[in-house]
Amino acid sequence: MLILGIETSCDETAAAIIENQGKEIIPLSSVISSQIKLHAKWGGVVPNLAAREHLKNIIPIIKKTLDNAQKKLTEIDLIAITNGPGLIPALLIGTTVAKTLSYLWQKPLIGIHHIEGHIYANFISSNINDKNFPLLCLVVSGGHTQLVLMRNHLEYEIIGETLDDAVGEAFDKVARLLGLPYPGGPNVSLIADTYPQEKNIFQIQLPRPMLKSPNFNFSFSGIKTAVLYSIKKQPEKLTDQNFIAEMCREFQTAVCDVLIHKTILAAKKYQPKTILLAGGVSANIHLRNELAKTIKKDLIGVSFSAPHPKYSIDNASMIAVAGFYRWKEMNTKKVGSIFKLKSSWQNMETNANLKLKTRL
Numbered sequence: 001m002l003i004l005g006i007e008t009s010c011d012e013t014a015a016a017i018i019e020n021q022g023k024e025i026i027p028l029s030s031v032i033s034s035q036i037k038l039h040a041k042w043g044g045v046v047p048n049l050a051a052r053e054h055l056k057n058i059i060p061i062i063k064k065t066l067d068n069a070q071k072k073l074t075e076i077d078l079i080a081i082t083n084g085p086g087l088i089p090a091l092l093i094g095t096t097v098a099k100t101l102s103y104l105w106q107k108p109l110i111g112i113h114h115i116e117g118h119i120y121a122n123f124i125s126s127n128i129n130d131k132n133f134p135l136l137c138l139v140v141s142g143g144h145t146q147l148v149l150m151r152n153h154l155e156y157e158i159i160g161e162t163l164d165d166a167v168g169e170a171f172d173k174v175a176r177l178l179g180l181p182y183p184g185g186p187n188v189s190l191i192a193d194t195y196p197q198e199k200n201i202f203q204i205q206l207p208r209p210m211l212k213s214p215n216f217n218f219s220f221s222g223i224k225t226a227v228l229y230s231i232k233k234q235p236e237k238l239t240d241q242n243f244i245a246e247m248c249r250e251f252q253t254a255v256c257d258v259l260i261h262k263t264i265l266a267a268k269k270y271q272p273k274t275i276l277l278a279g280g281v282s283a284n285i286h287l288r289n290e291l292a293k294t295i296k297k298d299l300i301g302v303s304f305s306a307p308h309p310k311y312s313i314d315n316a317s318m319i320a321v322a323g324f325y326r327w328k329e330m331n332t333k334k335v336g337s338i339f340k341l342k343s344s345w346q347n348m349e350t351n352a353n354l355k356l357k358t359r360l
Helices: 036-040 047-069 088-105 114-123 167-177 184-194 221-233 235-239 241-270 285-298 317-332
Strands: 002-007 012-021 024-034 078-084 109-113 135-140 145-150 157-161 274-278 303-305
Touching (some): 002 088, 012 047, 024 047, 024 317, 078 088, 078 317, 109 317, 114 135, 114 145, 135 241, 145 241, 157 241, 167 221, 167 241, 184 241, 184 285, 221 235, 221 241, 235 241, 241 285
Parallel strands (some): 002 078, 078 109, 135 274
Antiparallel strands (some): 002 012, 135 145, 145 157
């Protein structure tokens, strides 16, 4: 089975083709056009500019994806498209193109939740299978921070989430406070990871919000505010690269401490067989390493998985994989069919605030 995935929820125009061969999912082609340079001068993504770039790039990206996979559109069995959440002008470009291709070529079409795609990035060329359920997934991205319990494929129960800033958003805001260039989050992490651990000139200590709260929710605005107050008290320190580096290191450590602590607590309550890491911030090396280390130490018999870093960022392979599992589940449970999906272009909705929930 060949699946074409398309992703345009933010500032990456992406397309990919995967092939299901028995129990294995094989990526055949993945093409991503990034808009980082375009949005850098604005310090963040401008929705209408993003949509304009998607419009310019999406057809060439799809063509290149097909060429790289040495496939024709007529050979595609299913189209999977991100239909939310995200920036509505950007989403509309992707969904409109996907619906048009579905109509013209009579191809089945499935809408995929963006975070669902990030979760299923863990299933690309991995050893995870049906025996690994139940799963507990820590979702960390620019727009989401959630703990999601999955007792089976496509069954989602959000047991914890951020009450304010998402973790990726907090990274970006702290980067701006420290005068670091866009994209801020990766720069904070890079500085934090390369600054020597033994150097501690400024003795910076940031809070770990909600660490002892009796639930699995998160809050990151307090850490960000603590960084702001520290800078306001002594703004001249922003000229000291050691101060910036130590602040990056302490901020990253504080955030990861909270994420890991809450994940372990949730795992002890819900007893998953596997813990997944998903979302753009899953590329964070410190978070990956420390979470893996803590799971190995504190949760005997629980496995850990994180996607390959190239699948941590927004990409279309993850959308195609989620599309495969959704198509498989719909046909297994006979709640939909490949024939009905051929007409889904008529009623598929694009929703900037689409909620992650069990839906078939």
